[in-house]
Amino acid sequence: xxxxxxxxxxxxxxxxxxxxxxxxxxxxxxxxxxxxxxxxxxxxxxxxxxxxxxxxxxxxxxxxxxxxxxxxxxxxxxxxxxxxxxxxxxxxxxxxxxxxxxxxxxxxxxxxxxxxxxxxxxxxxxxxxxxxxxxxxxxxxxxxxxxxxxxxxxxxxxxxxxxxxxxxxxxxxxxxxxxxxxxxxxxxxxxxxxxxxxxxxxxxxxxxxxxxxxxxxxxxxxxxxxxxxxxxxxxxxxxxxxxxxxxxxxxxxxxxxxxxxxxxxxxxxxxxxxxxxxxxxxxxxxxxxxxxxxxxxxxxxx
Amino acid sequence: xxxxxxxxxxxxxxxxxxxxxxxxxxxxxxxxxxxxxxxxxxxxxxxxxxxxxxxxxxxxxxxxxxxxxxxxxxxxxxxxxxxxxxxxxxxxxxxxxxxxxxxxxxxxxxxxxxxxxxxxxxxxxxxxxxxxxxxxxxxxxxxxxxxxxxxxxxxxxxxxxxxxxxxxxxxx
Numbered sequence: 001x002x003x004x005x006x007x008x009x010x011x012x013x014x015x016x017x018x019x020x021x022x023x024x025x026x027x028x029x030x031x032x033x034x035x036x037x038x039x040x041x042x043x044x045x046x047x048x049x050x051x052x053x054x055x056x057x058x059x060x061x062x063x064x065x066x067x068x069x070x071x072x073x074x075x076x077x078x079x080x081x082x083x084x085x086x087x088x089x090x091x092x093x094x095x096x097x098x099x100x101x102x103x104x105x106x107x108x109x110x111x112x113x114x115x116x117x118x119x120x121x122x123x124x125x126x127x128x129x130x131x132x133x134x135x136x137x138x139x140x141x142x143x144x145x146x147x148x149x150x151x152x153x154x155x156x157x158x159x160x161x162x163x164x165x166x167x168x169x170x171x172x173x174x175x176x177x178x179x180x181x182x183x184x185x186x187x188x189x190x191x192x193x194x195x196x197x198x199x200x201x202x203x204x205x206x207x208x209x210x211x212x213x214x215x216x217x218x219x220x221x222x223x224x225x226x227x228x229x230x231x232x233x234x235x236x237x238x239x240x241x242x243x244x245x246x247x248x249x250x251x252x253x254x255x256x257x258x259x260x261x262x263x264x265x266x267x268x269x270x271x272x273x274x275x276x277x278x279x280x281x282x283x284x285x286x287x288x289x290x291x292x293x294x295x296x297x298x299x300x301x302x
Numbered sequence: 303x304x305x306x307x308x309x310x311x312x313x314x315x316x317x318x319x320x321x322x323x324x325x326x327x328x329x330x331x332x333x334x335x336x337x338x339x340x341x342x343x344x345x346x347x348x349x350x351x352x353x354x355x356x357x358x359x360x361x362x363x364x365x366x367x368x369x370x371x372x373x374x375x376x377x378x379x380x381x382x383x384x385x386x387x388x389x390x391x392x393x394x395x396x397x398x399x400x401x402x403x404x405x406x407x408x409x410x411x412x413x414x415x416x417x418x419x420x421x422x423x424x425x426x427x428x429x430x431x432x433x434x435x436x437x438x439x440x441x442x443x444x445x446x447x448x449x450x451x452x453x454x455x456x457x458x459x460x461x462x463x464x465x466x467x468x469x470x471x472x473x474x
Contacts, residue, residue, distance in 0.1 A: 019366040020396040027370065029390060030385035035435050047378040054327060055379065058334035119383050 138180035209256035357398025369395030418451035
């Protein structure tokens with residue numbers, strides 16, 4: 001067999017010493033050539049293509065390790081990460097929402113401040129606390145109580161008239177919006193000064209101008225401002241804009257629809273305007289067309 | 303005597319050339335794994351060990367020329383100078399072939415010491431070339447000889463068990 005005798009071994013060719021010398025010299029020669037010259041680069045590249053599959057294979061275990069690592073990361077840590085990020089996202093979203101509303105509130109308050117300076121009338125800022133639960137009634141409750149406001153005071157926002165204080169409670173005050181069915185505002189057409197009365201319709205986006213003659217000089221888009229008559233609303237505050245006119249000769253009055261300038265339901269902060277100087281009492285007499293108080297009082301639910 | 307005979311039989315196990323080549327390729331693969339840092343210094347030189355194994359166990363099948371070729375491949379894989387590994391492995395194969403009778407007489411623990419000395423000599427050749435070319439002596443990699451020598455016994459057992467024909471190991 002293989003290792004039966006050393007004689008056979010030596011018979012198989014040159015002795016190991018000869019081989020050793022030969023291959024050592026060959027190695028040294030190669031070393032010398034490789035170190036001094038660049039002749040062997042092509043040989044190296046050929047051999048390296050031979051060995052390439054092997055090298056490719058050696059990169060397999062680390063790759064598998066990474067993949068396995070990734071896989072278990074996916075299973076365990078990723079789900080934890082996911083949960084954490086979800087929670088983070090929820091809280092961030094809440095904060096972002098808050099930020100948005102704060103920004104909106106801030107700009108709103110800013111414009112109100114400007115308006116206050118412009119109007120130069122004593123006003124108090126009030127926050128809307130509650131809205132009327134009955135959708136047919138257009139009312140709000142503000143956070144100013146007895147000590148600060150009085151019934152009949154006008155309530156505005158930064159663009160125009162919203163309503164008036166109709167009832168004062170110890171800590172709250174009730175505002176009837178201009179769009180309430182029982183509310184009227186004496187107004188003028190800004191363009192020509194025509195005096196008319198705006199009635200609430202019960203719909204927050206609509207006001208009705210009644211008793212305007214068919215021939216009255218009104219147009220779509222006319223801006224209506226408070227006339228100041230009857231002393232509740234200071235003159236010149238924008239109230240509404242005419243949105244639709246229907247002139248039917250069969251009736252003596254035109255049907256005029258208006259839209260409030262301000263979104264009466266859009267604000268959280270409002271102004272309550274201090275009462276204007278008291279007007280001299282109205283002389284006794286029949287009829288009045290400029291009722292600024294709700295026509296039917298005592299209908300407030302409680 | 304009986305023990306010696308048993309040992310001789312171990313050395314008489316058949317070895318197909320394909321198996322020899324495959325073991326050497328596997329060793330090259332092992333050496334090519336992305337070792338780094340301290341692990342690179344501690345890396346046992348599997349190619350040297352497998353070469354030595356075949357030189358001591360199958361000195362007629364396995365020659366210095368083959369060791370040289372493997373050395374050249376190792377040079378390419380390692381991007382070292384042409385002939386650096388080849389020289390080291392040539393020396394190693396020579397040592398293994400010349401001393402194979404002697405190594406076969408010892409048990410694995412005793413073999414380990416012999417193998418360590420051979421590996422050290424082989425590494426010295428490698429480091430000497432490194433020193434001549436790069437200008438400094440790579441002492442740190444001397445540790446590799448120690449770990450390589452420690453791997454000798456496990457590797458021998460592994461290769462023996464792989465060489466033993468399946469199913470009739472009782473016959474030996």
